[in-house]
Amino acid sequence: MPELPEVETIRRGLKDFIVSKKITKIEVLCDKSFQGQPDQAENQIIKAIRRFGKALVLDLDNGTSLMIHLRMTGQLIYDGKKTERYAAGHPSDNFTSALPNKQTRVVIKFSDGTLYFNDQRKFGFIKNIKTKDVANDSFIKKLAKEPWGMTADELYEKFQRHKNSLVKATILDQSIICGLGNIYADESLFAAKIHPERRCGAVTREETEKLLKAACDVMDKSIASGGSTMATYVKADGTKGDYLEKFAQVFHKEGTPCPRCGAKIIKIRVAGRGTHLCPHCQISPVNSESGASVSSESSIKKGAKK
DNA sequence: CTAGGATCCTGTCAGC
């Protein structure tokens, strides 16, 4: 779940709590969630936290690193001894409830606090690798540039290479453009007025530029507000990051009016993912393009449209 | 090489 803005939020927040602190103990509660030797990281000081796309890397004193990927449902929750808590990742009651709990997979202990890695679906992981091998990690080395560092020409060229792919599926591919996930893909396409089922080959250079700019804007805003799901807690005050409520225009908004034109936002399925859009602002290729080669698919109605 | 679908896993919710 966590997309680039959430992971960046975690990195920034966690930095103050754990950098230059020593890991005293790592407890692995679910074998699948930790690859490698946890004890390699014990009694090591964390020198830095880096982010590569949606992955985090903690560099340790002894030349090894801990790579963390939260995938769909991962969370990192730092619990200080003196009641302060910093939590981000997949939103849930775990942010404020007692830990460890049933979804806690790995516990990283410090002398003055504890970092919990929670992950309901166990898709995420932590792994121990050598710091010098980070750049060659199979996941990290495939990552494309993030939207801020990519030019419209570069993205347009990639679209031409994948001209028969659906544009939404393409921008979710981290080797094409890095950082977008299901939320920001939908939000960016809405902002750029591009229907998610358009074929990449039919997206113009100008639209590509709008899309790239939209991706930057949407994620900038999210990072500035602390990601969609972060939360800083003092004691158990129930506050949460609320990107979805404050900034989302279409994501999880099916049935509500489009903020631009008032038409009802709908939810459909594209490339196997729930996809939100305005059927008026984002013109369907089925109705507009001559090709007619795009298979119409089931709309997961809820705001079916009149 | 690209494109599309299944799959990993647990929990929740809608519909019967």
Place this chain on the structure above:
DNA sequence: TGCTGACAGGATCCTA
């Protein structure tokens, strides 16, 4: 109330 199937803020693997 209980059961069943669909779905979930990700990425990889397998197939054509």
